[in-house]
Amino acid sequence: MIIDLFAGPGGWDVGATRLGLDVTGIELDHAACETRRAAGLGTVEGDVRDYGPSDFPDATDAIGSPPCQPFSVGGKGRGRAALDTVLDLTQMLASRQSITLALKGFDDERTGLVLEPLRWALEAVDAGRPYRTVMLEQVSTVLPVWEAFAPILRAEGYSVATGRLSAEEYGVPQTRVRAFLVACLNGEARLPQPTHHRYRKGVTEVQEVFGLQPWVSMADAIGWGMTARPALTIAVGTAAGGPDPSCVGGSGARATLYGERDAGRWINCQRMVDADELPAYRGGRHDTIRLSVQDAAVLQTFPPGHPWQGSRTKQFEQIGNAVPCLLAEHVIATAFGIPIPQSATAAAA
Template sequence: MIIDLFAGPGGWDIGATRLGFEVTGIERDHSACETRRAVGLATVEGDVRHYGPADFPEASDLIGSPPCQPYSVGGKGRGRAALDTVLALAAHLASRQNITQALAGFDDDRTGLVLEPLRWALEAIDAGRPYKTVLLEQVSTVLPVWEAFARILRAEGYSVATGRLSAEEYGVPQTRVRAFLAASLSGKARLPEPTHHRYRKDAVQGQEALWLRPWISMADAIGWGMTARPALTIAVGTAAGGPDPSCVGGSGARATLYGERDAGRWIDCTRIVDADDLPAYRGGRRDTIRLSVQDAAILQTFPADHPWQGSRTKQLEQIGNAVPPLLAMHVVAAATGLDLPAHMRQEAAA
């Protein structure tokens, strides 16, 4: 069984269960837990900090995607500002020191949550039941933390691979870049090889690596929007500000969308009935380009009928925070030495 920390609505878990794994997720957001239950995912509603490996002795593998807000370039940057402290605390954990008091010193208590997967991994090692694989994901700025974790886990006997993966290179119709860590106790750890071309502005598909498939455009995925490239990262609004959660990206990303539309590389939405959601000029100004919940979910490669729970804002927040299930499936398969089944390879290429 895999234990998934900060499990959200189940991006990692859907990818893993498609490969035949049993997954239990820990998540404290009630709406995300309701979504998980509605889709049939095993769920513990609670704070990861209140649990440990001893509470899940049957778990053989570990997944973790800590909250990204403190480290995101779209946030206030408290996690990025505290990066040196986080790295020092990782070293303290490696030497089995108690860091509880130090964690209380962060302005944003989510900053220290990035250390929770390391705590779990080390506690499992000390209990004599080390996880066979450890898979972690976060925004790109967290890669130095994953690299520090890699050094610590190698000293504990793991093979570890770290790096940034761009979602469109795995069939996901958006240009989302995230930092990953894959650790294995058996065999050489690896991250998945790309299956699709990486998006590059003005590049002609098929002129790079002939064995890679074309990237999936936003229009290919949902039938409206950009016909020449993937969507930008699905953004998440927060109580502290940030972009509207129903938008694609922030102001710069919206400018890119408007540019695509103005250049004629745009298919109008035919599914959203509310005129306020349609991308258009109104009264001489540019209105915000908005997505329906279903559209945002499809761009994240969730099933179109995924049973999202909570308010519209909470549903979009869950989607924006999640690991795309298709990308998760590639990462889990690579880390565990599995080949994607034929029908899943065809799905990934669609």
């Protein structure tokens, strides 16, 4: 069994179950837990800090995506400002010192949560039941933390790989870049090799060469929107309500959307929307372009009909915070030495 720390609505878990693996996720957010339960995913509703490996003795592997808000460039940056302290605390964990008091010094308590996967991994080692694999994901700015974890895990016998992966290189119709760590107790840890071309601005015609498929456009995935590029990163939300198909930062991403629309590299949305949803598209130069819940979920490669629970805002929050299912599937499959099902890559294309 895999234990998923900070499991959210199931981005990692959907990828794992597609590979025939058993996962149990720990998640604090009630709406995300309700989504998980409705999807049939093993769920423990609670705080990761209140648990440890001894509470899940059947878990053989660990995955996790700690909250990204403190480290996101779209947030207040408290995690990034405290990065040196976080790195110092990794060394305290490595020497088995308590960091409880130090964690209370963070302005945003979520900052210290990035250290929880290392605590779990080391406690599992000390208990004589080390995890076979540890797989972690976070926003790009957390890569230095994963790189600090690497020598600590290597000292415990793991092979470790770290790096940034761009989601569209794995068939996800979205240019989402995230930092990953993969640690393997047996065999060489590797990050997955791309299956699709990386999107490059201004390059609209991509041939299937060197064994790589063309990236998947936003319009190919959801039937409307940009035809000459993938969607931008699905953000958690904006003050205007709901996420944009955009990179964190808002205005520049919206300019990209409108620029592509005005240039004719665009398909209008023809579908009907529910009465409680904002229109995905309305004609006019200055009208707002927004996604439906289902559109956002598809761009994150969740399966059609994934049973989102909670308010509309909470559903968007869950989707924006999740790791794309298909990207997670590639990472897990590579770590486990499992071939990616052909149906998964074909569906993405």
